[in-house]
Amino acid sequence: MLLPQDFARLNKRLDEMLIETGRKPESVRRSMMTGCVFGKDESTLQQKITARGATLEELQGHGVVAGSLSVVNEQLAALEAAGLQRVMLQWQELDDLESLEKLAKGIL
Numbered sequence: 001m002l003l004p005q006d007f008a009r010l011n012k013r014l015d016e017m018l019i020e021t022g023r024k025p026e027s028v029r030r031s032m033m034t035g036c037v038f039g040k041d042e043s044t045l046q047q048k049i050t051a052r053g054a055t056l057e058e059l060q061g062h063g064v065v066a067g068s069l070s071v072v073n074e075q076l077a078a079l080e081a082a083g084l085q086r087v088m089l090q091w092q093e094l095d096d097l098e099s100l101e102k103l104a105k106g107i108l
Contacts, residue, residue: 001034001063008082029085035059036089037066040099048093065089069106076107
């Protein structure tokens with residue numbers, strides 16, 4: 001899991017390596033998978049954070065996309081600005097499809 005500044009640094013290095021080998025940087029799609037912690041409401045979000053034994057800030061500091069809908073959108077926008085073209089959000093709470101649906105509607 002990467003923070004936007006780490007992704008930007010690695011993305012730049014990948015561009016350099018592609019150019020060195022005669023390839024166009026845009027020939028490689030930039031994607032990553034990262035954890036996601038989101039809840040349909042504040043209470044659900046806090047339960048999920050507590051279950052991970054960390055604070056929201058600690059999760060985010062490790063590159064996990066986590067928080068309210070507006071915060072998640074801000075994190076995704078920062079990753080996009082760093083060069084990310086596709087993200088796969090790892091959803092571990094398969095019994096909480098209501099939160100997943102709210103997240104999907106809020107970011108799509």
